[in-house]
C-alpha cells in the first residue's frame with residue numbers, strides 16, 4: 001500500500017529539456033527526456049500529495065488530477081515557476097534548462113537559408129538564461145523544501161555540495177552523465193544525494209522510479 005505520507009502537501013515538479021528556437025525550424029536543446037521528474041511527480045501523487053508539474057517538451061500522460069503547465073523555452077519555464085512556486089511545500093527542479101539561448105535572427109518567423117554554394121552557415125550568438133533554481137533559492141521561505149539536481153561527469157560530491165549551498169537547496173541530487181546506466185535517456189540513475197545538514201549518501205544504480213521514491217523519503221526529513 002502507498003504510505004500516503006504526503007497527504008495535505010503540495011508538490012511542484014519541474015522537468016524536461018527546454019527548446020531555444022533561433023528560427024522557425026531550429027532550436028538549441030539537450031537530450032533530457034524528463035523521465036526523472038515524471039517519476040517524482042507520480043511518486044508524490046501516489047503518496048497523496050497535490051501535484052503540479054511544469055515541463056519542457058516531452059511526452060508523458062499523467063493522472064488527471066496532476067495539474068500540468070507545459071512550456072517550451074527556459075524563459076517560459078522561469079516565468080511559470082516564479083508564478084507558481086509560492087503555493088508549494090516541496091519544489092523539485094529536475095529540468096535540464098538551457099543555460100544559454102541562441103539569439104533569434106532578426107526575421108524570427110523565417111528559416112535561415114543556405115546559399116547556393118551550400119557552404120554558408122548562420123552566425124549564432126548566445127544570451128545567458130537565468131538560473132531558475134538559484135532564483136527559487138533566494139525566494140523560498142523556511143517552510144518550503146527546495147530540491148535541486150545536477151549532472152556531472154566527475155567529482156560528484158564536490159560539485160553537488162557547492163551547488164547545494166550556492167543555490168540554497170535543502171537537498172541536491174547529483175547524477176553521473178556519460179555513463180550508460182545514468183542520466184539522460186536512461187531508465188536507471190546513478191546518484192548521490194547531499195542535504196543541507198551535510199548528510200551524504202551514494203546510492204547504487206537504481207530505476208528512476210526507485211530514485212524518485214527515495215528522494216521523497218529523504219525530503220520528509222530535511
Ligand code: C5P
Nearest residue numbers: 093094095097130131132133148149150
Ligand atoms: O548549475 P547546474 O546547471 O549544474 O545546476 C543544475 C540545477 O539547476 C538543476 O536543478 C537545474 O534544474 C537547475 N537549473 C536552473 N536554471 C538554469 C540551469 C540549471 O534552474 N538555467
